[in-house]
Amino acid sequence: MKRLTILLAVIALSLQTAHAQINLNSGLLGRFPFDGNSVDVSGNMGSSTDYSVTYAADARGQANGALRLNGAGRVDITPDGLLDFGTTGSFSFSVAFRTLSSGTQSFFTNRGNMTAGTSNAWPVGWRLGFDNTQVGKVYLDLFGFLPNTNASLGLATQASFNDGLWHTAAITVNRSTQQIRIYVDGAAQALTYVSTNPTYGNVTGTVFQYGQQLAATMSLNPGYANGVLVNSFGVSLNGSLDEARFYNRVLSVAEVQSLSSLVLATKATEASAAIQIFPNPAAAGRFTVKLPAAASAPRLRVYTLIGQQVQPIVKQVAPQEIQVAGLQAGLYMVRVEGAGQPFSRWLRVE
CATH class of the missing domain: 2.60.120.200 (Jelly Rolls)
Known part of the structure; x- marks a missing residue:
């Protein structure tokens, strides 16, 4: 239980740090x-x-x-x-x-x-x-x-x-x-x-x-x-x-990405219902992306906290489902394109 509490605290701190770096009113x-x-x-x-x-x-x-x-x-x-x-x-x-x-x-x-x-x-x-x-x-x-x-x-x-x-x-x-x-x-x-x-x-x-x-x-x-x-x-x-x-x-890479997501994403309530990423945090570098509808060629891009694009193993296992594996532990920005408006979300990999 103590280990879980510490882990949750580390995740919360990482997320706070990521968002603290994004201040779109500064300058x-x-x-x-x-x-x-x-x-x-x-x-x-x-x-x-x-x-x-x-x-x-x-x-x-x-x-x-x-x-x-x-x-x-x-x-x-x-x-x-x-x-x-x-x-x-x-x-x-x-x-x-x-x-x-x-x-x-x-x-x-x-x-x-x-x-x-x-x-x-x-x-x-x-x-x-x-x-x-x-x-x-x-x-x-x-x-x-x-x-x-x-x-x-x-x-x-x-x-x-x-x-x-x-x-x-x-x-x-x-x-x-x-x-x-x-x-x-x-x-x-x-x-x-x-x-x-x-x-x-x-x-x-x-x-x-x-x-x-x-x-x-x-x-x-x-x-x-x-x-x-x-x-x-x-x-x-x-x-x-x-x-x-x-x-x-x-602007930092994270700020540029945040601006892009802010402009191109659908309304927050629609985005939450449209695309699901689970589990989050993801264990062993694996997670699933569920799309709102069948997409013939969805594009998934993953970036590190400092904006470097990484290349995980991406496999579309169903018309509305993508499985992703191969990510190392850390905090990532996951961006999905080709399934309606582009959508981005933070993901923690354990």
């Missing part, structure tokens, strides 16, 4: 849920202006819960200097998107000229979206270069996401470690580096490690176009956006 600069309007509900940023946009259902089916654009609209925001990251500021950005289009389009952009009213000024700013040079891939453009170092670079996911389904995208720019990552649906993506100057850095798997040349010159303040600062959602986007967030820090 939040602005949050745009697009629930029928383009207001920053954090109250940190200034005004916003809609141009040829409508509002439609979000990933959860909530009416007017997402921004809808037809390729010609956009939303301009006034960050009041909060997105001036310069050459030293780390930051993160996350947003949910859905599109079938494959051309160049932006989830968010503040690319422009460094100096207002100067057509030949050096470009600054950044853009996240798609690019016609990497069709269907989530693409991060970095234009922030100080004078006499005019260049640009891009980072693209190797997987495509212009499938008309809801996804989440997040970027983290860590000025301390000089690393950039792109996440889709909570998972760090293998990257392709696109640049006319390969000396700016190198991609290793899911990490872009940039060098001192870029660290010293990359200035990611917003740029000017037509005399005004550019800070816009949805430029040339034919699709939908939802739950856009800016942070003045680097």
Whole structure:
């Protein structure tokens, strides 16, 4: 009995530690849920202006819960200097998107000229979206270069996401470690580096490690176009956006996953009834996932507490049941896709 009590205490402490690391309000600069309007509900940023946009259902089916654009609209925001990251500021950005289009389009952009009213000024700013040079891939453009170092670079996911389904995208720019990552649906993506100057850095798997040349010159303040600062959602986007967030820090893997689950998951009561994971805690690294309905190709992903994806033995033994084995003792995030909306839950393995 004493052993069981100690074990339960350890499990409770582990779960508290995991959740303590996830504070989605810490460092939040602005949050745009697009629930029928383009207001920053954090109250940190200034005004916003809609141009040829409508509002439609979000990933959860909530009416007017997402921004809808037809390729010609956009939303301009006034960050009041909060997105001036310069050459030293780390930051993160996350947003949910859905599109079938494959051309160049932006989830968010503040690319422009460094100096207002100067057509030949050096470009600054950044853009996240798609690019016609990497069709269907989530693409991060970095234009922030100080004078006499005019260049640009891009980072693209190797997987495509212009499938008309809801996804989440997040970027983290860590000025301390000089690393950039792109996440889709909570998972760090293998990257392709696109640049006319390969000396700016190198991609290793899911990490872009940039060098001192870029660290010293990359200035990611917003740029000017037509005399005004550019800070816009949805430029040339034919699709939908939802739950856009800016942070003045680097989000952890667990926080990125939590944001993704928050946006894409069904309502809590529906999610609890829809997918069951048992037993939890799981003994000997084995557990079962029961789906709400038959799924021909469900996808199950398992991540450690620090965000590393692991590869357990996964077997679909029935149309509505998956058996999983081979996990070592520890705390994991289990994510199920392909059986309705994506669903995530913490699992303890003994």
